Amino acid sequence: MADIRVTVWNEFRHEKIHESVSKVYPDGIHQVIAGFLQEEDDLQVRTAVLDDPEHGLSDEVLDNTDVLVWWGHMAHGDVDDAVVAKVVRRVWSGMGFIALHSSHFSKVFKSLMGTSCDLKWRAENEKERIWVVEPSHPIAAGLEQEYFEVPEEEMYGERFDIPAPEELVFISWFAGGNVVRSGCCYRRNQGKVFYFRPGHETCPTFFQSEVQLVIKNAIRWAVPNRGPKVTFGRSQPLEPLS
Numbered sequence: 001m002a003d004i005r006v007t008v009w010n011e012f013r014h015e016k017i018h019e020s021v022s023k024v025y026p027d028g029i030h031q032v033i034a035g036f037l038q039e040e041d042d043l044q045v046r047t048a049v050l051d052d053p054e055h056g057l058s059d060e061v062l063d064n065t066d067v068l069v070w071w072g073h074m075a076h077g078d079v080d081d082a083v084v085a086k087v088v089r090r091v092w093s094g095m096g097f098i099a100l101h102s103s104h105f106s107k108v109f110k111s112l113m114g115t116s117c118d119l120k121w122r123a124e125n126e127k128e129r130i131w132v133v134e135p136s137h138p139i140a141a142g143l144e145q146e147y148f149e150v151p152e153e154e155m156y157g158e159r160f161d162i163p164a165p166e167e168l169v170f171i172s173w174f175a176g177g178n179v180v181r182s183g184c185c186y187r188r189n190q191g192k193v194f195y196f197r198p199g200h201e202t203c204p205t206f207f208q209s210e211v212q213l214v215i216k217n218a219i220r221w222a223v224p225n226r227g228p229k230v231t232f233g234r235s236q237p238l239e240p241l242s
């Protein structure tokens with residue numbers, strides 16, 4: 001089987017200006033994510049950041065991307081609308097899209113969802129318990145228990161204004177009492193979209209093995225399946241009409 005071509009995109013701003021972030025991710029969140037993905041034989045990984053020309057998402061890069069992994073937070077507004085439109089069209093044509101943590105508010109994810117994607121939040125470093133609610137789902141494969149915990153995370157809570165997920169793989173509970181749908185699958189025309197909640201920039205969440213496993217599984221789930229070419233518009237009858 002051909003390698004899965006993964007592009008890990010990060011806005012890469014917090015790491016440059018906030019010491020609380022750079023001490024956890026000195027080379028950027030994207031480098032940590034790319035690092036654990038590169039350990040997998042079937043994944044071919046590159047990175048792109050906001051400040052690259054065209055945000056690192058040229059046609060050449062997108063032509064060679066099966067799954068785009070996205071982390072953004074403080075600079076959603078700096079992402080060029082033309083690039084957003086291009087990425088959304090790619091997803092419609094089959095490119096997988098994995099939105100991590102605060103990327104719930106990225107222009108690409110909001111455009112794909114068509115809702116505000118707003119939620120409750122609280123950055124108090126509380127425990128997150130992530131329950132597997134669809135254990136047979138490929139994104140949950142290899143998780144050994146019915147839940148796993150991230151010791152310190154930002155809280156995101158319901159209501160999370162997303163369309164009802166087509167498949168809900170995880171629900172998170174937080175020490176402060178909130179819950180949120182935290183592993184959400186969607187199909188958008190030929191493309192697959194997965195939202196995965198944990199990954200606050202001041203927490204070492206992306207070093208945690210369960211989180212890494214979920215992201216790897218999500219990439220393999222979101223791979224374009226090379227199904228039939230889709231056409232729209234006026235359609236000739238396949239049988240003679242009387």
Ligand code: ZN
Nearest residue numbers: 102154200201
């Ligand atoms: Zn956060």
